[in-house]
Structures are given as structure tokens and as C-alpha cells.
Amino acid sequence: MFFLSRRHIKKITAVLEEIAKGNLQQRIHVYSKGTLGRLAQAIDGVLSGLTSQINVLNKEAIKGKAILTSMVEGVIAIDKDARILSLNPTAEKIFTIRKQDAEGRLFLEVIRNNDISEIISRVLKSGEPLSSELNLILPVQKVFRINASAIFEDSAVAGCVLVIHDITQMRRLERVRSDFVANVSHELKTPLTSIKGFVETLLEGAIDDKKNNREFLRVIQEHTNRLENLINDLLDLASLEERGIALNTQEVNVRELADKVLAGFEGQLKKKEIEVGNELSGNLIIKADKDKIEQVWINFIDNAVKFNRPKGGIKIYAEETADNKIKFTVKDTGFGIPVKDIPRIFERFYRVDKARSRSLGGTGLGLSIVKHIIELHKGSVGVESVEGLGSEFSFILPK
Ligand SMILES: Nc1ncnc2c1ncn2[C@@H]1O[C@H](COP(=O)(O)OP(=O)(O)OP(=O)(O)O)[C@@H](O)[C@H]1O
Ligand SMILES: [Mg+2]
Incomplete structure (x- = not known):
């Protein structure tokens, strides 16, 4: 015959209450050889089994939560x-x-x-x-x-x-890629179609037309130059987009470089009677890839001339930014850029007015090349513009 003493009942109840509160480490620990001892051992055994299963489940839950969170x-x-x-x-x-x-x-x-x-x-x-x-x-x-x-x-x-x-970014990249292919094809096809047409006309007899044959050849030459420029720009872009492209960094006198580029535009500046103020200091030396920065000046100045009005002005200057970098600006008094076009102006092939840009010889690759070059130098590009008044294109380089 076996009786549970009041003491044993109290102990078992206390342990079970603790367990109900979640304190799974509690055990009864009654070491008697009789039925009571076996009962206590059985309960303790069940508790140990439960504890280890709950631990496994907890670990799984933590793993699952970590996966979901990350x-x-x-x-x-x-x-x-x-x-x-x-x-x-x-x-x-x-x-x-x-x-x-x-x-x-x-x-x-x-x-x-x-x-x-x-x-x-x-x-x-x-x-x-x-x-x-x-x-x-x-x-x-x-x-x-x-x-x-x-x-x-x-x-x-x-x-x-x-x-x-x-998948916004993925879809955007797909669109950029397909737009790029469509743009390249279109830009290549347009001059080719003209060249083909004029060659055919010449072959069909116009070659003997003393009055027009030179003009036809001149148009062919113009479109061939256009194709050459486009292909050069595309090759530039491709090489700039290649990861890990090495910059040939050296000390560059930016004023001298800008003056040299301006000299190349002398004919066009005179023709349009555009006044240029190069306010860059002759002592300003930066560490950069000279040929690439020259390309930046060429593109900015080319645009400031092309999209300027006759008797307009261009000002080139530099200033220090609040975070100790140098900001170079080319300011013009040209057509300006509508607000809606500004966010996309540095994209490949983006032009405010396709027909006008094309008639001025542009393909819309200049600014995207500039952006790539400046970003390779760990800098950034920017534009401020008021339609009808003019634009300020700038690039910021770390010192
Ligand atoms: N200074 C500027 N004033 C007004 N519009 C500008 C100016 N610079 C650029 N733009 C606008 O931004 C567009 C893109 O310029 P970008 O230099 O990339 O192309 P582009 O000059 O037309 O052709 P490319 O540079 O390839 O010869 C231009 O077509 C023009 O619409
Ligand atoms: Mg340009």
C-alpha cells in the first residue's frame, strides 16, 4: 500500500505550477524506491523530453524568423x-x-x-x-x-x-537596354540611308551632273562624319562602362585645359558672336585624367555654344563646396532646359528637341559620357537651368 504524503503532494504541485509558468528547468527529484519515486522519475523524464523538444522548436522558430527578417x-x-x-x-x-x-x-x-x-x-x-x-x-x-x-x-x-x-529596377534596366538598342539602330540607320540614297543617285547618272555632284558628295561626307562621331562616342561609352577602367591620373591645370578647348571653338564662337569669360584661376591644379577632363570641357562647351543664342555669353568658373570639394561650372545664356527634361538630361540619347539636336550634329551621348567620366573620378554632375534664360552645367570633384 502506498500513500502520497501531504509534503509530496505539495512538492509535485509546486513543480507543476512552475512548469505551467514556463519554467521548464524544474524537476521533482523524489529519490525513493517505491511507486512514488517511479512516478516522480516518470514526470521528470517527460519534462526533460518536453524541454529538449521545445528547445528544438524554439531554435527552428528563431531560424525561420531570421530568414523572414533578412x-x-x-x-x-x-x-x-x-x-x-x-x-x-x-x-x-x-x-x-x-x-x-x-x-x-x-x-x-x-x-x-x-x-x-x-x-x-x-x-x-x-x-x-x-x-x-x-x-x-x-x-x-x-x-x-x-x-x-x-x-x-x-x-x-x-x-x-x-x-x-x-522588380522595378530590373524592368527599368531592361527598358534602358532595349531603348539603347533602338536608339543606336535608329541613329546608325539615318545617316546610312542618306549615304545609300546619294550614292545611288550618283551612280544613276548624277555623277556627270557638274552642278550638283559636289554637293551630293558633300552630303555623303557630312553623314559619314556623323557616323564616325557616333561610333566613336559609342566606343567611348562602352570603354567607360567597363568596370575597373584605369584612369591616367596626373596633375592638371584646369584653366589651361579649358583655354585649349575654347581655342578649338574659336570659329563657332566668332560666327555666333558669343562672348566667353574663363574665370578659372591659373593656379588651380587638380589630380585627374587629363584627356578625360578635356572631353568633359569639350562636351560642356560644345553644348553651351550649340544651344546658345547669337550674341550670347558663356562663363566658366570654379568654387569650393561646403564639403571641401571643387565645383566647376559652365554657364550659358542659351535656350535653357524645361523642368520636366532636367532629371533625364544625362541619360544616353536623351535630347530635349531631337530634331534640333540632330540638325546641330548631336546624338545625345555627350552628357552621358561626361557623367561616366566624372563618376569614374568619384565626382558628380549637375545642372540648373531656366527655360529661355540659360543653363549651368557643373561637375564636382573631390580635392
Ligand atoms: N547648355 C545647354 N543648353 C540647353 N540645352 C542643353 C544644353 N546642354 C545640353 N542640352 C540638352 O541636353 C541634350 C543632351 O545633351 P548631350 O550633350 O548629351 O547631347 P547633344 O549635344 O545633343 O549631342 P552630342 O553631345 O552627342 O553631340 C541636348 O540635346 C539638349 O537638348
Ligand atoms: Mg553635347
């Missing part, structure tokens, strides 16, 4: 009633919502997007995974790929998981 994709878990069960920090960022405000509420109440809500309903209904690309304005337009798959419990749909991937 994911670049947004993840949202939804229950079968389309309520948000949980979401990771990326999803909070994408939709500018807070976990504590979202969990437990209906998806559509938190994220007012009918397209995503529709995806959720379809997955919950069919249990089939769905993938879709959506344009969302949050508040800027972004492109997302959303993969939704069902969660099953006892072979019934118990909810779904949304994985949201921001």
Missing part, C-alpha cells in the same frame, strides 16, 4: 478568411504599414489593393499557386512580382503566403 522579398501570411497572420519587415516597408497595425486585420482593410486581394481570393478558393506582375503606386510607381501559394492543413486550404518581389 529576406529582400516582402512576405505576408494570410489566413483562410483573408486576414493578415503575419508579415516581415520588407512587407512593412513596401506597403508603409506597421506589423502591429496589420496583424489580425483583413488584408483589404490594411492594404487597399484590389488586384492583390483578388489574387488572395483565387488562391484561397482554388489552392493553386498564382504569380502575377503588378504596377503599384506607393506613392511612386513600382513594379512587383507577386507569388501567392496556399497553406494546407489536413489537405484543406488554411491560408496563403504572398511573396512580393520589387
Whole structure:
């Protein structure tokens, strides 16, 4: 016969109460050989088994949480009633919502997007995974790929998981690449078509037309030069875009370099009666790749001349920035640039007025070459402009 003493009952109850509070390290430790001892050992054994299983589960949960937290994709878990069960920090960022405000509420109440809500309903209904690309304005337009798959419990749909991937940058790069190919093809084709046409006309007899044949050859020459310039610019861009391109860094007297470039524009400056003020100090020496900085001056000055009005002005100057860098500016009194075009002006082939730029011999590659060169020097480019009044193109270089 075996009786549990009041003391033993008290001890077992106290331990079980501690365990219920979550203190799993508690044990009964009754070392008697009888039934009581075996009971205590059995309970202690169950507790040890439970503790180690809970530890394993905790570790798994921590791992899972770490993965979800560090994911670049947004993840949202939804229950079968389309309520948000949980979401990771990326999803909070994408939709500018807070976990504590979202969990437990209906998806559509938190994220007012009918397209995503529709995806959720379809997955919950069919249990089939769905993938879709959506344009969302949050508040800027972004492109997302959303993969939704069902969660099953006892072979019934118990909810779904949304994985949201921001593919805006990827789509933008694809567009830039296809625009580039289209632009290059177009720019190559235009002069080629003219050259071909004039060669055919000459071959068909115009070669003997003493009055016009030289003019036809002159046009062919002009388009050939255009093609050559374009190909040179494209090769420049390709080499600048190559990673790890080496700069031939040396001490450069920027004023002398600008004067040399200006001398090359003398004919055009005179013809348009443009006045130039080179206010750069003759003592200003920077460490840079001389040939590349010369290319920057050529592009900035070429634009300041081309897009200037007759009897206009150009001023070139330098100033120190608040963060101890040097800012070089070419200021003109030309057409200026409309506000809407300013953010894209340094893109390849971007021109405010394609026809006007082309008639002035440009292909819209000059400024993108400048941007690449300055960024290779760890600097930055900028522009300020007022339409109808003029523009200030600048580049900033570290000292
Ligand atoms: N100083 C400026 N004043 C007004 N518009 C300018 C000026 N500089 C550039 N732009 C505008 O920016 C566009 C892009 O300039 P960019 O130098 O890249 O091309 P481009 O001069 O037309 O051709 P390229 O430089 O390849 O000969 C120009 O077509 C023009 O519309
Ligand atoms: Mg240019």
C-alpha cells in the first residue's frame, strides 16, 4: 500500500505550477524506491523530453524568423478568411504599414489593393499557386512580382503566403537596354540611308551632273562624319562602362585645359558672336585624367555654344563646396532646359528637341559620357537651368 504524503503532494504541485509558468528547468527529484519515486522519475523524464523538444522548436522558430527578417522579398501570411497572420519587415516597408497595425486585420482593410486581394481570393478558393506582375503606386510607381501559394492543413486550404518581389529596377534596366538598342539602330540607320540614297543617285547618272555632284558628295561626307562621331562616342561609352577602367591620373591645370578647348571653338564662337569669360584661376591644379577632363570641357562647351543664342555669353568658373570639394561650372545664356527634361538630361540619347539636336550634329551621348567620366573620378554632375534664360552645367570633384 502506498500513500502520497501531504509534503509530496505539495512538492509535485509546486513543480507543476512552475512548469505551467514556463519554467521548464524544474524537476521533482523524489529519490525513493517505491511507486512514488517511479512516478516522480516518470514526470521528470517527460519534462526533460518536453524541454529538449521545445528547445528544438524554439531554435527552428528563431531560424525561420531570421530568414523572414533578412529576406529582400516582402512576405505576408494570410489566413483562410483573408486576414493578415503575419508579415516581415520588407512587407512593412513596401506597403508603409506597421506589423502591429496589420496583424489580425483583413488584408483589404490594411492594404487597399484590389488586384492583390483578388489574387488572395483565387488562391484561397482554388489552392493553386498564382504569380502575377503588378504596377503599384506607393506613392511612386513600382513594379512587383507577386507569388501567392496556399497553406494546407489536413489537405484543406488554411491560408496563403504572398511573396512580393520589387522588380522595378530590373524592368527599368531592361527598358534602358532595349531603348539603347533602338536608339543606336535608329541613329546608325539615318545617316546610312542618306549615304545609300546619294550614292545611288550618283551612280544613276548624277555623277556627270557638274552642278550638283559636289554637293551630293558633300552630303555623303557630312553623314559619314556623323557616323564616325557616333561610333566613336559609342566606343567611348562602352570603354567607360567597363568596370575597373584605369584612369591616367596626373596633375592638371584646369584653366589651361579649358583655354585649349575654347581655342578649338574659336570659329563657332566668332560666327555666333558669343562672348566667353574663363574665370578659372591659373593656379588651380587638380589630380585627374587629363584627356578625360578635356572631353568633359569639350562636351560642356560644345553644348553651351550649340544651344546658345547669337550674341550670347558663356562663363566658366570654379568654387569650393561646403564639403571641401571643387565645383566647376559652365554657364550659358542659351535656350535653357524645361523642368520636366532636367532629371533625364544625362541619360544616353536623351535630347530635349531631337530634331534640333540632330540638325546641330548631336546624338545625345555627350552628357552621358561626361557623367561616366566624372563618376569614374568619384565626382558628380549637375545642372540648373531656366527655360529661355540659360543653363549651368557643373561637375564636382573631390580635392
Ligand atoms: N547648355 C545647354 N543648353 C540647353 N540645352 C542643353 C544644353 N546642354 C545640353 N542640352 C540638352 O541636353 C541634350 C543632351 O545633351 P548631350 O550633350 O548629351 O547631347 P547633344 O549635344 O545633343 O549631342 P552630342 O553631345 O552627342 O553631340 C541636348 O540635346 C539638349 O537638348
Ligand atoms: Mg553635347
